[in-house]
Amino acid sequence: MKKILQLGSMVFIFLIIYSCSDFLDLVPKDKLSEEVYYETPEQLEFALNGAYSILRSNGVTKNWYVLAEIPSDNTYGVLSGTVTDRDEFDKFYLRSLNPFLSGFWDDAYFGINRANKVIEELIDSDVEESLKNRYTLEAKFLRAFLHFNLVRIFGDVPLMTKTVTIPESYNVLRTKKNEVYAQIIADLTDAAALPKSYSSPADIGRATSGAAKALLGKVYLTMGDYAKAAVPLKEVIDSKQYRLIENNTPGTCDGFEKYFDPNNHNNEEAIFEAQFKKGGFGTGSGWVNSFSPGASGDNVVAVGGSGDDNIPEEGMWESWDEGDFRRDFSMALGYTNKQTGQWVVARHVRKYRDIPYANGDANNNWPFLRYADVLLMYAECLIQSGDLTSAAEYINQTRRRGFGYQSTEVGSPADIPAVSKDQLFLAVEKERRNELAFEGHRWFDLVRTGRALTVLRATGQKLNETNFIAPIPQNQVDVNPNIEQNDYRIEPK
Numbered sequence: 245m246k247k248i249l250q251l252g253s254m255v256f257i258f259l260i261i262y263s264c265s266d267f268l269d270l271v272p273k274d275k276l277s278e279e280v281y282y283e284t285p286e287q288l289e290f291a292l293n294g295a296y297s298i299l300r301s302n303g304v305t306k307n308w309y310v311l312a313e314i315p316s317d318n319t320y321g322v323l324s325g326t327v328t329d330r331d332e333f334d335k336f337y338l339r340s341l342n343p344f345l346s347g348f349w350d351d352a353y354f355g356i357n358r359a360n361k362v363i364e365e366l367i368d369s370d371v372e373e374s375l376k377n378r379y380t381l382e383a384k385f386l387r388a389f390l391h392f393n394l395v396r397i398f399g400d401v402p403l404m405t406k407t408v409t410i411p412e413s414y415n416v417l418r419t420k421k422n423e424v425y426a427q428i429i430a431d432l433t434d435a436a437a438l439p440k441s442y443s444s445p446a447d448i449g450r451a452t453s454g455a456a457k458a459l460l461g462k463v464y465l466t467m468g469d470y471a472k473a474a475v476p477l478k479e480v481i482d483s484k485q486y487r488l489i490e491n492n493t494p495g496t497c498d499g500f501e502k503y504f505d506p507n508n509h510n511n512e513e514a515i516f517e518a519q520f521k522k523g524g525f526g527t528g529s530g531w532v533n534s535f536s537p538g539a540s541g542d543n544v545v546a547v548g549g550s551g552d553d554n555i556p557e558e559g560m561w562e563s564w565d566e567g568d569f570r571r572d573f574s575m576a577l578g579y580t581n582k583q584t585g586q587w588v589v590a591r592h593v594r595k596y597r598d599i600p601y602a603n604g605d606a607n608n609n610w611p612f613l614r615y616a617d618v619l620l621m622y623a624e625c626l627i628q629s630g631d632l633t634s635a636a637e638y639i640n641q642t643r644r645r646g647f648g649y650q651s652t653e654v655g656s657p658a659d660i661p662a663v664s665k666d667q668l669f670l671a672v673e674k675e676r677r678n679e680l681a682f683e684g685h686r687w688f689d690l691v692r693t694g695r696a697l698t699v700l701r702a703t704g705q706k707l708n709e710t711n712f713i714a715p716i717p718q719n720q721v722d723v724n725p726n727i728e729q730n731d732y733r734i735e736p737k
Contacts, residue, residue, distance in 0.1 A: 282365045282369070285369070285370065285371045285372070285375065288362065288365060288366060288369055288371055288379060289379070291358070291361065291362050291365065292362050292379050292382060292383060294358050295355055295358040295359045295362055295383060295386050296386065296450070296519075298351055298352075298354060298355030298358065298386075298390075299355075299518040299519070299610075300518060300519070300520060300527060301351040301354075301355075302347055302351070303344075303347035303348040303349070303350060303351030303352065304348065304351045304352055304355065304390070304393075304518075305518040305610050306529065306530060306531075307344055307347060307348070308610065308684050309531070309554050309682070309684060310329075310330055310333055310344045310554075311333065311344060311345075311348060311397060311684075311687075311714075312684035312685070312686070312687050312688060313554060313682060313684055313686060313687065314330055314333045314334050314554065314687075315333045315334065315336070315687045316686035316687040316690060316700075317557055317559070317560075317686070317690075317699055317700055317703050317705075318556065318557060318560060318677070318681060318682065318686045319554045319555055319556055319557060319560070319593070319682065320334040320555055320557055321333065321334055321553055321554065321555075322538075322551065322552050322553040322555070329342055329343055329344060330344070330553065335705065335706075336705065336706065336707040336711045336734065336735065337734045338711075338714055338715055338732060339715070339718075340715035340716065340717060340718035340721065340729065340732075341717075341718045342714075342715075342717075345397075345714055345715065345716075345717045346717035346718075346719055346720075348393075348394075348397065349394070349398070349716075349717045349720065350717075352390045352393065352394050353390075353394075353402075353404065355386060355390050356386075356387050356390050356391065356404050357404065357407055357408070359383040359384070359386045359387040359390075360383075360387065360404060360405065360406050360407045361407050362379060362380075362383040363380055363383045363384070363387075364406065364407060366379055366380050366383075377437075378438065378439070381434055381435045381437060381438050381451075381456075382435070382438065382450060382451045384431040384432075384434050384435050385431065385432065385435040385438070385451035385455065385456050385459070386451065387404075387405075387431055388427075388428045388431035388432045388435065388459065388463075389459060389612075391403065391404075391424055391427065391428050391431075392428050392459070392462075392463055392466075394424075395421050395424045395425065395428075396466065396688055396691075397713065397714050398713055398714055398716060398730065399421055399713040399730060400418040400419060400420055400421050400424070401418055401419065401421070401424060402416045402417065402418055402419060402727075403419035403423060403424045403427055404416075405427065413724065414723065414724050414726075415724075415726060416724060416726065416727075417726050417727070418716075418727060418728060425463065425467060428463055429460065429463060429464075432456045432457075432459055432460040432463065433460065435451060435453075435455075435456035436453055436456045436457050436460065436476070437453065438451060438452050438453045438455075438456055439452060439453060440452060440453050440454060440483065440485050441485065448510045449509070449510050449517065449519045451516065452485075452515075452516075453483075454480050454483060454485050454486060454515050455515050455516040455613060457476035457477070457479050457480050458476070458477065458480050458515050458516070458613045458617070458618050459516070459613060460476045461473045461474075461475075461476045461477035461480070461618065461621055461622070462613075462617075462621060464476075465621055465624065465625070465692065466688070466692045468692070470624070470625045470628040470629065471625075471628075471629070473621065473625050474622060474625035474626070474629070477618055477621055477622040477625065478622060480515070480615075480618050481618065481619070481622060486512060486513060486514075486515060486615040486618070487512050487513065487615065488513060488615060488616060488619075488641060488642065488645055488651045489502045489503050489511065489512060489513050490645065490650055490651060491645060491648055491649070491650065494648060495569075495648050496569055496648055497569035497570055497573065497645060497646050497647070497648055499645055500569070500570055500573065500645055500646060501573050503611075503614065504573075504595060504596065504597070504608075506596075506597065506598040506606065506607035506608050506609075507607065509607075509609050510609070512615075513614050513615045513616065514609075514611065514614055514615075515613040515614055515615060515617075515618065516612050516613040517609040517610060517611050517612060517613075517614075518609060518610040518612060519609055520606070520607065520608060520609055520610070521607060522598070522600060522601040522602075522605045522606050522607045523601050523605070524601055524602060524605065528600065528601060528602075528604065528605030528606050528607065529596070529604075529605075529606050529607070529608045529609070529610065530551075530603075530604035530605070530606065531554075531593075531596040531606070531608060532545055532548075532596055532597065532598050532600055532606040532608065533545055533548045533549055533550060533551055533600060533603055533604050533606070534551030534553045534554070534604070535551065535553060535554050535592055535593040535594075535596065536550040536551065536552070536592060537550055537552055537578075537579065537588070537590035537591075537592045538550055538551075538552030538590075539552075540579060540588070540590065542582075543579050543580065543581055543582055543588075544579050544592065545599075545600065546599045546600075547599055547600045547601070547602065547603070548600050548602060548603030548604060548605075549603050554593055554682070555591055555592065555593075556575045556591045556592070556593060557703070558591075559703070560575065560591070560681075561575065561577060561591070563674070563677055563678060564678050567647055567648075567658070568646050568647055568678060569646060569647065569648055570646040570678055570679065570681075571678075573594065573595065574593070574594060574595045574681045574682060575591065575592065575593055575594055575595070575681070575682075576591070576592055576594050577589065577590075577591055578590045578591070579592075593682045595681065595682050595683075596608040596682075610683075610684075611683055612684075616642045616679050616680070617676075617679075617680060617685070619638045619639075619641055619642055620638065620639065620642060620672055620675060620676050620679065620680075622638055623635045623636075623638035623639045623672050624669075624672050626638065627665060627668050627669055627672060630665070632662035632663075632664075632665060632668055633662045635662065635668055635672070636659075636660060636661065636662035636668060636671075637654075639660060639668075639671055639672050639675050640654075640656070640658070640659045640660060642675060642679045643658050643659070643660065643675055643679075644656050644658050644659070646658070646678065646679065673689065673693065673695065676689055677689075691712050696712065697709070706735035706736070706737060707735060708733060708735055710730075710731050710732050710733045711732065711733075713730055713732070714730070714732065715729060715730050715732045716728075716729050716730055
């Protein structure tokens, strides 16, 4: 597979030619001209890769933690003088001018327009029918994925199922979120017919049947339809396509650690990851540097600077039970100064580890969907259906591994009992926080379960129900008078 060039005509931003990367190798190649862009099957594959490449953008993935972790009780953002961009998410005084909101909106819709362009061009193309169908389903998956995150962040959003020109975009209206969800479900239901896996190493990382079903389960869970969510989630489990990576060394959680190994991308636990590769190509990830403590030098990260961002909240360390090895892998309370030997207190996220090629150029993928998430989502569905014994078993699978046991070691000291529905609901909430810490789930978990106000107010945060969806970026309201702004009210401090 080769480097692709995608002509992007996106809602609210200029038509420009973007150079995108090889889907797996991510090595720059020569640009194609717009005139011949859709003439061959290879060029249509390039176009599809261009839609995937939006997953490496700042707005959609690199800054996802700002939208998905910092508003929760997991982390808070760097605050520097008058720069409050991250702090606004943490303390719920978001401005419509916040650059992280506009960055996500712009990049997400750019990706949706790329996916729509692929779908449209494939209809009358000469691509072989089975490949045409696969490319269409992959594009539908990406369209659904991006719409899903848009609707979780902004509520009602423009539903885009075809490419639009700039003049057309000025008349686009927000679509009721139930209609957006209906299209997401339709796209993912279609995408469930994708292959279970790919034989070519160059195709590893593409959307699969398992990714579509796992995301569909998450969509239904977000909508509060546990019965429907359980069906695709159980299909993912029953497919035997994925598994938890087991511990090899007693008294460690090295199976859990192996999932995050920067040289172990797209492993047997991975369902869908944003693909990154270091090496000076502009395709590496930056969390190793941006999450390291300020002024820590090479005491924490060997190459590049420190961002002092996405800092674990006070109390985050205590959220893990004693004996849970995932805690020490996921975060640290400080570090040792190599020169002085002194301990420096500085909480920081450690889950993403690598030696960067340069500052902000590391090899870590971002785990949007992994098998542990599916197990815990399915456990939540079972709790709602009243099957507490089975729910506890699925929770215990990830918990056992975290405490150094095999996931199948029934009756381990780490096991929790199926006591009551309410207690098990809190147990799965806690297990999701511990297992999936700093992966972009906590804020949306609290919102969808109706627990955000209770949990965050208990930490001293001041927020209300209007803070569950963010303001529409002001630049969109300015250029399109038909876009109605959200009612986002700030609580008095």
